[in-house]
Amino acid sequence: MSTSPTRVFVARLAGVQVFDPAGDQVGKIRDLVVVLRPSGLPPRVLGLVVEVFGRRSIFVPMTRVTSIDSGQVITTGLVNMRRFEQRPTETLVFGQMLDRRVTIRESGAQGLVYDMAMELARNRDWVISRVALQEGTAKRFGRRGQTHQVEWRDIEGFAPPEEAQGATHLLAALEEMRPADLAHVIHDLPPKRRGEIAAALNDERLADVLEELPEEDQVQILGALDSERAADVLEEMSPDDAADLIAELPPETAETLLQLMEPEEAEDVRRLMSYEEHTAGGMMTTEPVILPPDATIADALAHVRQAELSPSLAALVYVVRPPLEPPTGRLIGVAHIQRLLREPPSSLVGAALDTDIEPLRPDSTLEEVARHLATYNLVAAPVVDEDNRLVGAVTVDDLLDHLLPENWRDTPAPLRGLGDGRNLRG
Structure with missing residues (x-):
């Protein structure tokens, strides 16, 4: 590891990309795995929890890491693509150690852990050597508290936790994650820690x-x-x-x-x-983009630009007679975003409608929904009642959620890469 710094602050590694020797991306760091040791010995860093494509978390042992810094991590050799499962003797740095309340032995002062430093020991093991603390009493913990670093041997409080543990600094380390990625991290944590993060x-x-x-x-x-x-x-x-x-x-x-x-x-x-669960009504959303026919193209584009809309919901604008809240007035047609982008902003959205697509009914089956989206090359479609009033919209995201197995979020996508690093975890 001659190209690595001898000390690395671990919070800076959250989300850092991991590459193989050829420069191909393996994944992103989601956590570090350590073993706590008795007699004040610094925890030994066993390896990295890396999220690879398909949102699967794998274990990469530190013996496979050839270069590590706050910008990127380089690995060598084969990587085991089996899903990471935390063992009882192991502790996750981000998930279980950040935000822990600890005590400085000499002064008795308490502090919250907001970062840790790991360094390469003489035996070539990576160990947690220093702890960055934010000092204060229980009522004074906050961003303005005094901060400093102490040696691992000078603190106590990392026995298996029973008391409540915050999540401020863990979430700070993971704040740039997309919801799906943060969900993946939370899913792998013990139930108690999950609850603490949810509370924060x-x-x-x-x-x-x-x-x-x-x-x-x-x-x-x-x-x-x-x-x-x-x-x-x-x-x-x-x-x-x-x-x-x-x-x-x-x-x-x-x-x-x-x-x-x-x-x-x-x-x-x-x-x-x-509605029945496996029908268009049971899977649809009641919050698509709905506009009256006298809205302008500029109005429509402003609505589909909303950040909280998924790409599939932003793909179609549903034009109806008032009222505009489902169940709406009669559905007139839909406007595709590609068509909207080609029209003058001052034009009326009612002049850019696709009126040829037959809407779905709330009792349409999964098969009928899938056939409908495939036939018309759609990523979303309107759902109307017997009076042709819009009651919602079905997206391809909704369809996939119902077509895939119930445990699909836990089932990794097929990935290349073999080899076994699990036996290197001590």
């Missing part, structure tokens, strides 16, 4: 993450929240995802949360829950 996320961010988690994780995290906050988070979720999650809860709990939600939000969710 704001409602909107937690809602985005929940939408990307398996149902079992969603129910566990939501169940750990108080009812008021759980209802607030459900309001931030897309109605179709909220309906799917509420359907997994005990009926009494589901009704309590629906009562606590804003009436309009709850009404959308109840309507979606009234």
Whole structure:
């Protein structure tokens, strides 16, 4: 590791790209795996948790790392593509050590861990040698607290945790992650740590993450929240995802949360829950881009530019007669974003409609939805009731969520790369 610095602050490694010797990207660092040792010995760094393509986390032993810094990591040799599973003797640096409250032995002062330094020992092992602390009493922890570094041997408090642990610095290290990536990190953590991270996320961010988690994780995290906050988070979720999650809860709990939600939000969710699960009505969203025919092309483009819209929802604008909230007035047609981009901004959206596409019905089956999208080369399609009123839209994302196996988020995509580094974890 002659090209590596002898000391690396680990929080700076979050999201850093990992490359093989040929310069091809292997993945991104999501965590580090260490073993805590007795008698004040510094933890030994076993390796990296790397997210590879397909959102699978694998283990890359430090013996495979030839260069490491805050910009990139270079590995050598074959990498085992088996999904990473944390062993009982192992500790995750980002997931379980950041934000831990520890005590400085000499002074008795307490602090929160916001970073750690690892360095190469004489025996060529990487170890956690120093800890960056933010000092203060329990009531004074915050960004303005005094910060400094101490040697690992000079602190105590890294025994298996029982007390509550915050998540401020872990989330700071992972704040640039997309919701799907953060969900993947949370999924691999112990339930207690998951709950602490959920408590630290704001409602909107937690809602985005929940939408990307398996149902079992969603129910566990939501169940750990108080009812008021759980209802607030459900309001931030897309109605179709909220309906799917509420359907997994005990009926009494589901009704309590629906009562606590804003009436309009709850009404959308109840309507979606009234449809059969594997139908267009059961998978659609009630929040597509809906405009009247006298809106301009500029209006339409402004709506589809909203950052919170998925690409599939932004692909179509649904033009209807008032009212504009589902169930709307009569559906007139849809406007494709490619057509909108070719029209003068001052033109009316009603003049750029595709009126030839037959809409779906709420009771359309998965097969019928799939055939419809494939036939017309669509990534989204309108769903209307018997009076041709728009009640929602189905996207290809919704369809795939229902066509794939229930545990698809846990099932890695096929990847190249063989070899076994698991026996190098000590």
